[in-house]
Amino acid sequence: MSLAPDIPECLARARADLRMGVPVVFETHGGGALVLAAETLTPARLSELMKLPGRAELALTARRAETLKARPYDGDLARLPLPADATPQWVRALADPADDLRHPMKGPLMALRSGDATLHRLALKLAKSARLLPAALLLPLDHAAAFAQAWNLTLLPAGETALHIDRPSPMASVVSARLPLEVSEAGRLHVFRPADGGEEHYAVEIGRPDRSAPVLARLHSACFTGDVLGSLKCDCGPQLRGALGHMGEEGAGVLLYLNQEGRGIGLANKMRAYSLQDQGFDTVEANHRLGFEDDERDFRLGAELLQRLGFSSVRLLTNNPAKIEMMRRNGIEVVERVPLKVGETAYNRAYLATKAAKSGHLL
Numbered sequence: 001m002s003l004a005p006d007i008p009e010c011l012a013r014a015r016a017d018l019r020m021g022v023p024v025v026f027e028t029h030g031g032g033a034l035v036l037a038a039e040t041l042t043p044a045r046l047s048e049l050m051k052l053p054g055r056a057e058l059a060l061t062a063r064r065a066e067t068l069k070a071r072p073y074d075g076d077l078a079r080l081p082l083p084a085d086a087t088p089q090w091v092r093a094l095a096d097p098a099d100d101l102r103h104p105m106k107g108p109l110m111a112l113r114s115g116d117a118t119l120h121r122l123a124l125k126l127a128k129s130a131r132l133l134p135a136a137l138l139l140p141l142d143h144a145a146a147f148a149q150a151w152n153l154t155l156l157p158a159g160e161t162a163l164h165i166d167r168p169s170p171m172a173s174v175v176s177a178r179l180p181l182e183v184s185e186a187g188r189l190h191v192f193r194p195a196d197g198g199e200e201h202y203a204v205e206i207g208r209p210d211r212s213a214p215v216l217a218r219l220h221s222a223c224f225t226g227d228v229l230g231s232l233k234c235d236c237g238p239q240l241r242g243a244l245g246h247m248g249e250e251g252a253g254v255l256l257y258l259n260q261e262g263r264g265i266g267l268a269n270k271m272r273a274y275s276l277q278d279q280g281f282d283t284v285e286a287n288h289r290l291g292f293e294d295d296e297r298d299f300r301l302g303a304e305l306l307q308r309l310g311f312s313s314v315r316l317l318t319n320n321p322a323k324i325e326m327m328r329r330n331g332i333e334v335v336e337r338v339p340l341k342v343g344e345t346a347y348n349r350a351y352l353a354t355k356a357a358k359s360g361h362l363l
């Protein structure tokens with residue numbers, strides 16, 4: 001076994017690098033590209049980039065491009081040539097919709113038609129998985145490995161990276177301990193840690209559920225604002241407590257607390273979405289303006305954790321049909337959907353209505 005990091009470990013490094021503003025390098029057979037996240041671009045690094053030979057391109061998702069009226073010729077993304085006089089503010093304004101309404105015209109933006117978008121696609125996935133705005137600068141490189149070595153940058157072989165980036169990392173069960181709760185003294189918390197250094201996820205077990213029968217289960221996605229602060233903008237806090245309360249009453253259940261804040265876009269991006277909602281956009285439109293899909297979560301993770309805990313069949317507490325579908329597709333039988341309608345407020349009424357209208361939530 002080698003002491004060197006494998007691909008998922010290099011990916012974890014690359015995410016950390018991009019979050020700090022450090023570039024990373026993709027290597028292909030014929031060359032590669034230097035990659036910088038738009039969100040963390042500094043004036044110093046942009047000016048270094050512009051001294052290098054070649055023309056950098058800004059990759060944006062088709063969602064973001066649509067708002068900016070740039071043509072996404074590559075289908076799911078658009079590539080914009082970096083102007084010779086580009087500033088960090090120019091890059092930032094294209095990546096971040098915060099000022100779209102105040103400064104609406106950024107164009108006309110001429111997207112590139114010819115050329116290959118494979119590395120751009122990979123860079124956008126990487127930025128998303130680093131919980132950054134999905135926008136990245138790429139500069140083609142002829143000798144990627146030598147360039148990475150000269151600048152001490154993380155080098156990712158593009159082909160293998162593409163195979164790994166969509167795969168959930170294997171989870172290790174780290175620890176499990178008794179945790180008496182208000183809803184039940186027979187509580188237990190299990191902590192799971194992904195091999196790639198990503199977010200840990202938790203399972204709260206109530207009582208001693210029978211592994212051979214369907215278990216009352218909830219897949220809860222982290223919501224710092226709702227779960228911890230009691231935000232009125234969503235129904236997460238009441239749903240969390242309602243689900244645990246239900247399990248306490250039945251004396252058995254399992255709640256997975258998945259650290260997929262903001263439907264998988266991270267807290268900073270969720271707060272950007274909230275800001276856009278204050279400008280009049282709904283929860284789905286706000287995600288799109290930021291360049292994300294409606295929901296960026298990966299529920300395969302929930303199925304895996306249930307299996308790891310020994311469960312194969314659930315009575316699922318949810319209003320979201322996508323969760324049921326995902327469970328079924330990943331080997332967990334859903335014998336019943338148990339509705340979880342709690343916590344409607346004057347503030348979240350429109351949010352819940354949008355989820356029903358646009359995301360297929362059951363009322």
Ligand SMILES: Nc1nc2c(ncn2[C@@H]2O[C@H](COP(=O)(O)OP(=O)(O)OP(=O)(O)O)[C@@H](O)[C@H]2O)c(=O)[nH]1
Pocket residue numbers: 219220221222223224233234236239260261262263264265270273274283287317318319320323355361
């Ligand atoms: N991006 C974004 N995320 C939000 C917003 N409001 C709440 N969230 C997040 O949405 C997720 C809600 O997750 P869940 O409780 O699993 O809700 P759900 O998918 O609606 O499904 P059920 O509650 O099971 O019906 C949490 O991660 C919240 O942080 C929002 O306006 N924008």
Ligand SMILES: [Zn+2]
Pocket residue numbers: 223225226227234235236237
């Ligand atoms: Zn919430």
